Amino acid sequence: MPFSRPLGRPSYYFGLAANELPFAAFFWLLLLPTALAFTEGDIDSVGAWVIVGLAAVTTLGPAVIAHRALGDRARIEHAMAEGLGAGWRAAIDADLAEGLRRRLPLARILFLPILKRRPDVRRVANLAYGDAGRRNLLDLYHHRSRPQDAPVMIHLHGGHYSGGHKNSQSLPLLYRLASQGWVCISANYRLRPGAQHPDHLIDLKKVIAWVREHAHEYGADPTTLFVAGSSAGGHMAGLAALTQIDPAFQPGFENADTSVTGAIYLNGWYGPYFGQGPESSPLAHITADAPPFLIAHGDLDPLVPVADARHFADQLRRTSANPVVYAELRGGNHAFDLYHSFRFEAVVDAIEGFAAWVRTRERTPQP
Template sequence: MIKSKLGLGIIMWFAIILSASGQQVDFPRDTSYNLNSAYIKIKKYYPDVTLVKETSYPSVQEERNVVYYNTGTRDLHADLFYPKKKSHKKIPAVILIHGGGWASGTKAHMVPLAQKLAENGYFAASVEYRLSPEAIYPAGVSDLKTFVKWVKVHSDEFGIDTTKIATLGASAGATLASLLGATGQSPVFKSYDFGKKVSDKVQAIVNIDGVVDFTAPGESAKDENPAKPSAGTRWFGATYKQRPDLWKQASALYYAGPETPPTIFINSTQPRFHAGRDQYVEILKENGIEYRIFTIPDTPHTFWLFHPWFEEVYPKVISFLNDTFQYKGN
């Protein structure tokens, strides 16, 4: 979860988009976290790194900015990637969720990994969700749960096996991916049902350096300066001391149990981003649920956005999903 910078480091502007009705709608956006700033920061310590860029694969079909839901004020979008060659068997789906401290970042950050997954036979979608400058928790959670349902409603169009859906996130997105996976069919979070009886349950979780326990001291004890609220406080609209119930409610750790999907953690060497992981894994162990943990040596938090670490990330993700879904690709 990439902490947004405040004060002079934050740029707040109003993006103009087209809603489903064709009217223009303004909504606040925080652009303080972007790939260029991340690259400049990391390049100081790792001079040989390069940014991972989008690629055009001959075998991959793509659809950009597909509208999956209208909030009543604007459309929400997803970028879709899937094999051009139709399979005689239905294929698994992966829902990718970007990071940025629940305040910044865009779905474009997850496109290179989505393209890799599609090249290996998966339906992969990088999803937009409302961030804290626009709508605080739990709006973004509801958006993403709605997209899980959208995938199921549209499964026949893309040949998706609705019993093989994974949530995958990085940083703040990993926190969300874990929460979605651990709260399938939970009444706690509302989502749009599209007029059909479909659940928001998924069958696998990929957590790339995201916390699963907001109540851990590394997250809950950050708000010493009221002028500089933490990313968590901005998202919840309250500090941990003010609303500990919300901070706990959004923690995947407290939902882990017999129904939790198999989970893989791919971590940096930054301990802060492991909050709750070990306790979560102990619960999976007790219930005989598959899990994997990989810590990539000498890595900054945003390692998945850069070569050479990207080459370590995507094979681990694909191997885990192939094994979990008993899938051999196209």
């Protein structure tokens, strides 16, 4: 674990930002300081020119990182074709295909990568879904025009099950979907050490039950409901998708409908919960009726080895009768979903396309 080393946490976050935002790193760390040095007349010695030369060589690093990130769009497209079929785009209903984005938002990626909010989306904050105080609050995002019969996306944050909070991760995804007429949920949940498995999963089931009961008040049609998560939240989303309507994880609300239409697993953990047996892993709950899954994982993730993601996707494909999309992101770090980056915006487009494909199939009677 990199956080256990001296300066591990700050170096991790610095590396994450540089890896996911190479253009910003180039501008703020190389171009701007060098330009200021020239402007101030400080490049007036051999030593100064040596530093300029080193800065020029250093630009190769961001260039390589950017090249990898730009290539992920094609790699994700290949993963979609592999998981859904070569003609997956043509199979989407016309009304759903019309809203899919055809190109990346370059201006936002290059100039406003950390700005998440959108003027056409309203955030309704701190709605209670349970009795655990602020750990049982959720935020709801919807278009200001409040369209009716909106599909729902629920997202759970990461944080090792011991930290983190709603309104922090995958916000480019939630705001994008809400701007396209979805109702999106970002929820807190109880944390370690006060809570243990399956307390977190029970909280997510409560969120799903809350959506079934209340989301229509915001224009949602909760019969179409996707569950997503990042890191620990991905682990939780995977468990929820694989234990639908299981009374063992719904104490006091056993009869609530906690089924989901599909699952989005981002830079997740796939193994057992801390110190508990294999039954606390999503791997233990894979069955033939698992819902459609989209899994995205970086091959340079320092917290969860990419081999774990490959193994989970392989086991899911072997057993599930539903499609599994596994997108491996070349050069991708853990928590790649924090920014409007080339990599995550390509993932956002894939999630939107995946959801449209699944929704189209839901409309079509299956033999």
